[in-house]
Amino acid sequence: MNLLQNISVTLMLLFSYLSSLNSTIFNNEVNQCTIPPELQKEIASYKTVVNRIIHSLLVGDLQNTTYRRLAEFIDKFGNRIAGSENLENAIDYMLNKSVELGLENVHSEEVYVPHWVRGNESAVLIQPRYQNLNMLGLGSSVGTPVDGITAEAVVVDSFEELENIAAHVYGKIVIFNERYISYGETVKYRQFAASKAAEQGAVATLVRSITPFSLNTPHTGWQDYSDNVTKIPTACITAEDSHMLRRMQDRGERIIIKLKMEAQTFSPKLSRNTIAEIKGGEKPEKVVVVSGHLDSWDVGEGAMDDGGGAFLSWNSLVILKYLGLRPKRTLRAILWTAEEEGLVGAQAYVKAHKNETQNFNFVMESDEGTFTPLGLKYTGIPDGKCVLEAILSLLKDINTTTVEEPADGGPDITFWLSEGIPGASLLNRAESYFWYHHSAADTMDVEDPEALNLATALWASVAYVVADITADMPRKPGQFL
Template sequence: MRLAALLALVGLSALAPGAHAQPDPSAPYAEAAARITEAALADSAAYDRVAHIATTFGPRLSGSDALEAALDWILDAMRADGLEGVRGQPALVPTWVRGEESATLVTPHGEFDLPMLGLGGSVATPPEGIEAEVLVVTSFEELTERADEAAGRIVLFDVPFTTYGQTVQYRTAGAAAAAEAGAVASLVRSVGPSGLSTPHTGTMRYGEGIPEIPHAALTIEGAEWLHRIQARGERPVVRLTMGAETRADRMSRNAIAQVTGRESPDELVILGGHIDSWDVGQGVHDDLAGCVVTWEAVRLLHDLGLRPRRTVQVALWTNEENGLRGAQAFRDSLGDRVSHIQLALESDSGLFDPVGFGYSGGEGGRELLAARVEPLLEGLLKTDADAGPAGITEGGGGADIGPMMRDGVPGLSLRTDNGDYFVYHHTPADTIDKLDPAHVQRAVAATAILIYVAAEMPERLPHGTSASN
């Protein structure tokens, strides 16, 4: 018996009786995925689009002319791309204006400027500023213990970064806690792991029935400087001046476009990011690059003639940073149609080397999607163990898709090797030079493959009963 025939016989016997080769669930999508990857990696179109918007419009705070001008350009570009259903969805957003601001160390050793940024939503100081002794504390508990020392002083929370979720509470709630203790203003150490004398801004909240006092962020270096002065028994004095102003709400828009599904157009795969940013830097990692990656993924499907059975819709949401009103307007517009959503994907964790996606949803949904998508992402994802497991892992979502997820929609987030994200986050340093074109294009390819499969697969992904972001 010839060797080839013997091998064939052995192969057949291995399959019988009852032994059947399992079909590869990714196979029906392999040809489209190969085309997507080739097209996405052929040029730097997505990176170039990020660079154009960042350079032309700069920071895009809700309520600003820069945000609205950027949205005008984006909507025109979406139409030029040939996408369908292009529209600006109205959303009334807050308007907070920073104004002139400064912090100066007055004593004990002469006057020194302290780099700072007022926190979004803060009230202003009197025109002449507030000059007072600083009380440095390292936690809310320490402030409570030393509340009798806080009256009439500026409270500084010098809290080193652990995780964003743990540390950001001092930025959001610090002013209310300090005011309750009788402080005349409050400062917070910038929320980030490191920095070269770079302050971080961000949103904050006042407590109901508690006086509203000015609230600002110092650099890590500035906060530690004041702490060292206090530790040696001296009382630093700081003069804080802030011209912040909250103006009347202004109408903004979510930018929406789609490729309409060929069989089930009422069923949706939704993806996007938030187009607004803070008013410093260019908001590239937070979240312009995330917006463009999701937009370019949809454009790529259109350009390749890949019209899946379900509609793929990109939404660039307004006002994530200080209100989430764009996300809520989007959810409200869906009404009962939220049950028709196959999944929602958000890219809002910086755009570094892509690692995969995080998934939250009904039981079995992650496995259903991963079996079809993960084999198609080979070569696109970073597989370094330090970046976390590649592929589709448990746990995903985002602030803008949160309202949909709370109604059970499966939520995904783009995962990247973003160890430096909170170094740039909400700072003047979040600029285009921090972005790698290769990372952007690979993220476009991976995202386009995932949304194509999710929109084309015959199965519906299971909704949860009470998913959250």
């Protein structure tokens, strides 16, 4: 079976290579671009090396390495929240593995990160009947008094409804039963529920988890206290319980809940961004970044968020090194720390490397799933999109040729993108991403060896070609240096 597969993929790639010689790789869309013909030809000449990368990952001796290395890591450490010793051990592991597998300039860069600890917690419905509510405190929440908070609860479906009943909120627990529209639109309820409710005198908030699908699954995440309002405890509950509490209220039933949370914020702790490179052969000062974050939430295992993204980036360098592919520019893998607490590692890194900004040629991050890949999401000028499309056309055998905009699945690279540095995130079939996100369901079962083979082939190929072609990724129109 494996041998047959091997032969068939080899034939497919050979056929595809012959086709590419026939110049069919530039489709009409790409031809609308203004890439100079020499650059087009130069990109086309990478077909052989891209095929080699694909082959080695799909059927060769690098097959399943991203999945296997990720699984070893995840099974060893489980989840890795900022401030935890476990995260620091995981960082040490990655530094050692990077050296062991031949990566270069392996080092870490220190940064102080928030240190929030959940502790024991519970929410119990006392009236109209006793029921344990499945919950998770939200990151940065204060705890309750030791005996908990027992209070009448009031359910609202929106901030507007909260305003409308503001006079009845004092001393109560406010339950936000907001409708899930999209993560981007709905996450404000997780972020600001506590502050909005505290303004009206609420004593705590419980927020319907930000997810489109639930098996009675609570989803945690960071929340932000506004200045000048009382910090009240805040947690998420499941969509199911949130809906039930709304029905109870609509029937005129009095709802009483007891909330207990030991959550505490300690002094910031020293953590580290983890860096490993393949030094550029001709222009080592110029850098192409691939990245993902190594920290996770303190539930589940952070296999998807962002183990998959971090290992996609890191293993791309490992496999390029293994294949003996050293590009002209430096390839740098950065495994960010404390992304979940507000891109803390990335902010510190960008600040510390301010002087290098001109040398960051292209920055990549995968942090929105590593399901079956479809291509890239890009932020930059249109010329750069044309270059990317030309490069991705080398990957049409694995159906990863789409370029969408903007690069919104790469939170840590946004500081650079907003400064005009072109960058990309992974475009993948992430429809179910928020089913697992920040929950106990974020485990290795979300990750698929074959999807990771394909994503690594895409990711490593793009990083290598961008780092090796003559032209820098353009930042100004027509600038194909």
